[in-house]
Amino acid sequence: MLAVVVGGCAGKGQIDLEGGVGITSVRSACPSVGVPASTGDITMFDPPASRDASAIDVTAVMTNVRSTCDETGADIVTTVRFDVRASRLRGDAPRDVTVPYFITIVRGGTAVVAKRIGRVNVHFDAGQTRAQTSGTASAMVARSAATLPEDVRKKLTQKRKAGDSNAAVDPLSAPDVRQAVLRASFEALVGxxxxxxxxxxxATR
Incomplete structure (x- = not known):
């Protein structure tokens, strides 16, 4: 299943006033992509133990995060691309700085189910204090894991006629339905x- 229609209705974005009530919402099997709080930038000090502003050696920021998703196979493959913009205090000699990054798959908003560590190399030319490079990370999620069980899907798409006792009840208010949707929801996070x-x-500066 590539998408789930939530609520009983006639078509996407429409309200069915005769056959039932509800508004269509489309759920993609692709994971949402983001950067966790406090992981989108890095500061390196010289000496490493110092936290004085005068000891800041290199800073880098992860920006322009974008993704593509391939849903055609048994695995859903998400490729994340990003830019790294860095600056250094001293710009005399050429220098290469290696910056580690991660991509992790989070299930249900809290459970980390996979994580990979990668590295990007930032090259500063002689006399330059700013540099930029790009990085790529990918992650796979089994389509079966991102697919809602058929019984849950039926509960979400069941038509509810006006006047029925359950017409105004959100099916996601049921604990079993809510948990099933969470289990089938994934995020691909980079930082x-x-x-x-x-x-x-x-976190504290």
Missing amino acids: FQLTDEQLKYN
Whole structure:
């Protein structure tokens, strides 16, 4: 199943006043893509133990995050591309800086089911304090895991006529339906792979 129609109705974006009540909503099998809080930038210090502003060596920001999704096979493949914009304090000699990043698959909003670590290399030319590079990450989700069970789908698409006792009841208010939708919902999240100290710095500065 590539999409789920929520609520009983005639067609996408329409309200069926004769056969039932409800408004169509389309659920994609592709995971949503984002950057977790406090992981979209990284600061490196020299010396590493210092947290003084004067000790900031290199900073980098992850930006222009975009994705493509291939739903044609047994696995749903999401490819995420992003840019890394970096700056350094000293711009005398050429320099290469390696920045680690991650992509993780989160199920149901809380459960991390897979994670990969990658690295991008940022090259500074001599005399330059700014540089930019790009990175790519991919993730796969089994179509069977992102597909709602047939009984849950029937509950979501069941037509409800005006005046029926359940006409105004949101099917997602049922715990079993809500949990099934959560289990079939995935996110692909990318960010810099930070140390505990770097994450603390980002969260408290």
